[in-house]
Amino acid sequence: MTDVDRHGVGAPAPAPLPPPTRAEYCVIACAEAWRGAGEVLASPMGLVPSIGARLARRTFAPELLLTDGEAMLVDADGAVEGWLPYRQHLALAAGGRRHVMMGASQLDRYGNQNISCIGDWAQPRRQLLGVRGAPVNTLNHPTSYWVPKHSRRVFVERVDMVCGVGYDRAGGARHHRLVRVVTDLCVLDFATPDRSLRLASLHPGVTVERVREATGFALTVPDEVPCTRGPTAQELRLIREVLDPHGTRAREVPH
Template sequence: MSDTATTTATRAEYCVVACAEAWREAGEVLAAPMGTVPTIGARLAKLTFSPDLLLTDGEALIMADVPAVGARAQVVEGWLPYRQHLAMVTSGRRHVMMGASQIDRFGNQNISCVGDWDRPRRQLLGVRGAPVNTLNNPTSYWVSRHSARVFVEKVDMICGVGYDSVAAAGPSAARYHRVPEVISDLGVFDFATPDRSMRLRSVHPGVTVEHVATATGFALAVPEEVPFTREPTAAELRLIREVIDPAGARDREVRP
């Protein structure tokens, strides 16, 4: 990678690469990204190190090509009606990357409401498919604006099931449960700790460990050495900028 490419990569482009890494060498599984940056990341993975990854048009078609964000696929290789999509979910052949209005130290996620259930301060999307996602196939999370309002000590309602909740539910719930990682505009996080609590795995360039700690509403597990998130290669930057997202939608989700 040239020095010029290194110095000009934006925060959004680091986030795209971090999201793409969630599907590295995933094989023939369905990528289900929710959000602009994860969508670009899944398409980047498909064009580079995960060529067998399955991508949809967001409705019912499996795309054979990789169109730019906002463009229609020109080559379609399959039809994926809702019933078949659910079959892939329950068989674990999908890796979804969801958003989170709240997420806690054990990976419990909330997209339903903020505040007490009887009288919430804010009504959100609802539980949607989060419980089924988290109990049946790998579920990662993308947070475009990392703050202590999102990364909370305890979520107000559990939608996506975290490691402590699934352990309390028993072996049948834990059998296929996996939360590989959480990616935010500040860094990458996983649950590779003895108690399965959230760990800081890397920070994006320009971000410090102290910055992440201040913006998080609970105590993260922090290794002695925290690396930077890997740099986009020159080839990846070209794909992001010229092929997948020439209109620059990524910079509207993650500010430069």
């Protein structure tokens, strides 16, 4: 071994990483929901949001609290950091110190969410999860949504049952705040005068027309829609080599 080889001078640069996939753009978009959140409990639901929360904790949101879903606080690798008894969990949730990213079977322009049933409540065509904790979540702390397949079946003019509470029904609840909706096509937010959904960014390869066609109501679209932020080289290596080395993210966003 020469001195040059020993000290790494002149060593070949690492091979360039393949371009980010759509799933990896979605991971970044989910992670960004917790940017600047401070010391709040992140509760991601789904593979992509979970990777996003752990990525945020490892990079730009080190104060973020993560849980194992039972009774422990954990770090981005799952190592136990502390105890989170149910009473304390409820105190965080009721006092605005939790940010959940839930799913949605239906979502309307004001962020009303349905995960309970499709069709009339008295005799539904499809029975889903049930209301669960959606009302408490949406009225008491910040909430975002993850929709792995953007379609008119999800984004509807009117939800069949209100589970998560939207801006038109919140009635000024102190901690009610809908942050963003991340889908396999784009990022949506509520930065409009009437707090209805707006197209905030497009994932690479997606057009405004495609999003409009997949949305069952008129969506607010700015004159210029930016591209969703892509992962840095560091973030991409963390996603692929540390946080999700088996590529489970592709189960939710295969293309």
